[in-house]
Every structure is written in C-alpha cells, then in structure tokens.
Amino acid sequence: MQIKDFVVDQNLKELTKHRTVVLPIACYETTIDQNIHGYILLHWHDEIQFVLIVKGEAIFQINEEKLVVREGDGLFINSGCLHMAEEKNHSGCVYICLNVSPHFILPQELYTTYVYPYIQATNFPYLYIEANELWGKNILAAIVKINQWIQQKSTYYEIDITVQLTFIWQNLIINGFQLEYNQTEMLKSHRMKQMLNWVHLHFAEEIMLDDIARAGQLSRSECCRYFKRILKTTPLSYVIVYRIQKSLALLQQAESNVTEVAYQVGFNSTSYFIDKFRKSMNMTPLAYKKCRMDDC
Structure with missing residues (x-):
C-alpha cells in the first residue's frame, strides 16, 4: 500500500492510522516522489518507526539533524521525534516503513525496563541501521518478513509478527547505548x-x-x-x-x-x-x- 498524502494535525502529529485490523502496527512501501507534495512532510507520531530503503537514497531530517540513508540500509526513528524525508538526486527512492506502538514491542511486564527508557531518552532520536552489521542485518530482514506477512495474512501471522518485533527490539538495544535525559x-x-x-x-x-x-x-x-x-x-x-x-x-x-x-x-x-x-x-x-x- 502506498500512502500518497501524509495528513497531519495542527500539532504536526501524523493522522495516518498506524495499525492493521487487529495489530497496533502498519507496514507499507512508500515511493517518496509519489507523495502529493513530492516529499514526506515534517511530522511526528507516538509510534516508533523503522525504515528500509529498497531503492535509491533518501535524505531524512530527524529533529534538527539531516542524514542520507543508502539503498539496502535502514533507519530507526524514535517516538515523538519530528521528521521528514525527500529522495536524493531523483533516485526514485522507495522504502518500507514499519510503524509500531511502543506498547506493542514487548509485554507490559518488560515495557518499563526495556522500552520506556529508550523512547524517553533525549539523546536517541534516531539510529542508522547498516546492513553490513549483524544486528542491522537482523532488523532489516525482520522488517521484510513483517511486510510480507501483513500482505499475505497467512495462518498465525500475528504471532509471527510479535516474535519478529521482539527480535528487532533486542537487536536494537544490544548496542548498549548510554541513554540521557536532558x-x-x-x-x-x-x-x-x-x-x-x-x-x-x-x-x-x-x-x-x-x-x-x-x-x-x-x-x-x-x-x-x-x-x-x-x-x-x-x-x-x-x-x-x-x-x-x-x-x-x-x-x-x-x-x-x-x-x-x-x-x-x-x-x-x-x-x-x-x-x-x-x-x-x-x-x-x-x-x-x-x-x-x-x-x-
């Protein structure tokens, strides 16, 4: 599914429903230049976001930082962070976007210890995900699987997705970031x-x-x-x-x-x-x- 018009409210909060029928997630492919504006407007949302660049290159801005995400690599954007995206050098950039409610990442008993500190940290607005790093390769492969399962809706796919989300989050936090709260x-x-x-x-x-x-x-x-x-x-x-x-x-x-x-x-x-x-x-x-x- 291609979302061509990212609708935001007066607070710049995205109004797109980031969920399937039964899960508080959304996963879809986006071709940047097919957006109504020709790029992805500045916006934010409560969900955390994972991006995998399938084709071309994209320039993302997260809060006040800009970075180029190369084909085959990805990006984690934290909850509540202002962000926007445009393709680089008319590369026809296409990416898979996975938005997930932070509360759906892990069971509630683990949320306080392993999720909440990360979405509240002020020094963790984003993380570049490199395909040549094992942890990055694991995350990007899981994004592809989730996207396929949502499209196919095979038996028990919801359970498969929850397993992969746990796997993604584990690979994200094993890097041992020193979190800060400013x-x-x-x-x-x-x-x-x-x-x-x-x-x-x-x-x-x-x-x-x-x-x-x-x-x-x-x-x-x-x-x-x-x-x-x-x-x-x-x-x-x-x-x-x-x-x-x-x-x-x-x-x-x-x-x-x-x-x-x-x-x-x-x-x-x-x-x-x-x-x-x-x-x-x-x-x-x-x-x-x-x-x-x-x-x-």
Whole structure:
C-alpha cells in the first residue's frame, strides 16, 4: 500500500492510522516522489518507526539533524521525534516503513525496563541501521518478513509478527547505548511543537513574527534561532512554505481557482502567491492544477 498524502494535525502529529485490523502496527512501501507534495512532510507520531530503503537514497531530517540513508540500509526513528524525508538526486527512492506502538514491542511486564527508557531518552532520536552489521542485518530482514506477512495474512501471522518485533527490539538495544535525559532538550522540543502548532492553526490569517515567538514563550531572536537550527529556515519563510503545502489539496478541487486558493491559505496577493508557488514547486499554481487534473 502506498500512502500518497501524509495528513497531519495542527500539532504536526501524523493522522495516518498506524495499525492493521487487529495489530497496533502498519507496514507499507512508500515511493517518496509519489507523495502529493513530492516529499514526506515534517511530522511526528507516538509510534516508533523503522525504515528500509529498497531503492535509491533518501535524505531524512530527524529533529534538527539531516542524514542520507543508502539503498539496502535502514533507519530507526524514535517516538515523538519530528521528521521528514525527500529522495536524493531523483533516485526514485522507495522504502518500507514499519510503524509500531511502543506498547506493542514487548509485554507490559518488560515495557518499563526495556522500552520506556529508550523512547524517553533525549539523546536517541534516531539510529542508522547498516546492513553490513549483524544486528542491522537482523532488523532489516525482520522488517521484510513483517511486510510480507501483513500482505499475505497467512495462518498465525500475528504471532509471527510479535516474535519478529521482539527480535528487532533486542537487536536494537544490544548496542548498549548510554541513554540521557536532558530536561532542556525536552523543553526545546515542546516549544518548537507549540510554535508549529500555532502556525498550523492560524496559517490562513495574518501572521507576525511576534505571534510565533509568543506561542513558544520565546523572544523574537530566540524564536528565529529555533527555526534556523531545527528547520533550517526562518519562521516567516516556514509560514509561506506551509501555506503552499496547504494550497496543493485545494488546487486539486475541480471548482477551485488560483485567486480563491491564494486567499484561503493566507496570501493577500495572487501575484505573490504565484511567485512563491513557482519558486517552491517549479511550476505555477495553474500548471499544477492542470497537471493534477490530467493525472500527469
């Protein structure tokens, strides 16, 4: 199953249901450039995520760090971490994505000791999984098995999946990470999500830098430092990009027109919207609309 539109709420929390009919997990293949935006939007979720790159290469951002994940390798993304992905060098990147509720990894009696400390650690937002390491090879092979079992739904496949999840987690933690819990880092993450939440609630309105800073209980300069460090952009530039992202779904509606969409997503000038859209999407809003209508 290909998820082409990663829907997030005002807190950037992904709304995709990460579960099968009976299990609190989801496993599916994703072709990055087939997403409605051409890349995977910045988002987060309570589930932990495992990724296996099947084809090409991908650039992932987790919190404020960026890294390239090569074909055949994988990635662990911890619960609650902001992340996004784009393909590298038009490589046609395809990856298997496995999302799992942390509470489903191990029985409750073991959760407190072997899972909870890892999802709370502030120095463990992600882990690169190399196929040439035995523990990494084990994890990646288990992801493939789980993906196959979910598609085939053979007898007792749910039990097979739970066994593999335990195996995955064991291979993840045998590395002996020294976990850290930094209250300052926790507060930074909370404030960043507060500011993004405010932007996503008010994107259609006039937005000033003071408004965004106030949402995170920060000064204007500190607000700018947060966005520069984590998102590599300015607060108001992020607002423009987010407005353009919100315009994509509206432009695909048959009855919509460019001017109406521009005002609906917070631009007070059609020409300014067209200019920013072209720079972001390498085409005009009208060209994008026609392309989507023709399914090109």
